[in-house]
Amino acid sequence: DAGVIQSPRHEVTEMGQEVTLRCKPISGHNSLFWYRQTMMRGLELLIYFNNNVPIDDSGMPEDRFSAKMPNASFSTLKIQPSEPRDSAVYFCASRLGVSGETQYFGPGTRLLVL
Amino acid sequence: TQLLKQSPQFLSIQEGENLTVYCNSSSVFSSLQWYRQEPGEGPVLLVTVVTGGEVKKLKRLTFQFGDARKDSSLHITAAQTGDTGLYLCAGVGAGKSTFGDGTTLTVKP
Numbered sequence: 014d015a016g017v018i019q020s021p022r023h024e025v026t027e028m029g030q031e032v033t034l035r036c037k038p039i040s041g042h043n044s045l046f047w048y049r050q051t052m053m054r055g056l057e058l059l060i061y062f063n064n065n066v067p068i069d070d071s072g073m074p075e076d077r078f079s080a081k082m083p084n085a086s087f088s089t090l091k092i093q094p095s096e097p098r099d100s101a102v103y104f105c106a107s108r109l110g111v112s113g114e115t116q117y118f119g120p121g122t123r124l125l126v127l
Numbered sequence: 128t129q130l131l132k133q134s135p136q137f138l139s140i141q142e143g144e145n146l147t148v149y150c151n152s153s154s155v156f157s158s159l160q161w162y163r164q165e166p167g168e169g170p171v172l173l174v175t176v177v178t179g180g181e182v183k184k185l186k187r188l189t190f191q192f193g194d195a196r197k198d199s200s201l202h203i204t205a206a207q208t209g210d211t212g213l214y215l216c217a218g219v220g221a222g223k224s225t226f227g228d229g230t231t232l233t234v235k236p
Binding site: 017044046048055056057058061063068069104106111115116118119120121 | 170171221228
């Protein structure tokens with residue numbers, strides 16, 4: 014299995030631009046998570062989906078952030094407009110099950126907003 | 128507010144030494160997980176502990192879940208350079224994981 018696939022791996026953009034991060038979960042997994050990791054705040058859950066439905070988006074910082082999961086094999090996290098404070102590593106993870114089962118993380122997207 | 132506090136935040140030791148990392152919370156979790164993350168990669172699950180007082184061993188790593196299911200510890204015996212990385216605990220509840228602030232371990236040869 015290829016594992017969780019994220020693209021791009023690195024993104025450098027200017028403040029105000031739209032950024033779209035992509036994730037392909039492991040085939041057959043029914044839960045998908047988006048996290049953000051920074052030195053200051055650690056690894057934070059932004060949103061998670063179960064069977065393509067958003068279950069908890071309480072970690073989404075503000076209206077500039079949106080996430081979609083149009084089908085079981087694809088999800089996007091969009092930031093519009095981007096700001097320098099959005100610079101972080103964004104991870105996608107998937108899981109088979111609904112609770113304490115193993116989450117498998119992708120390699121992350123390193124975002125730098127200038 | 129950090130729900131899960133890890134200590135120490137940074138640890139630098141010589142190969143062969145023993146160490147213990149702590150994960151403390153005021154909240155009760157249905158289970159607790161430990162992950163290791165290497166630079167440029169995502170976290171990888173090491174273990175899940177479910178029962179209060181549970182002890183699990185994974186080669187040189189020993190994980191313990193507190194009786195009240197609020198805290199946990201990770202003990203590494205005879206550390207090796209390959210143990211270097213960021214160690215994260217995560218409390219599981221309501222279908223999601225809440226991560227601790229992490230312990231960065233450096234094992235020097």
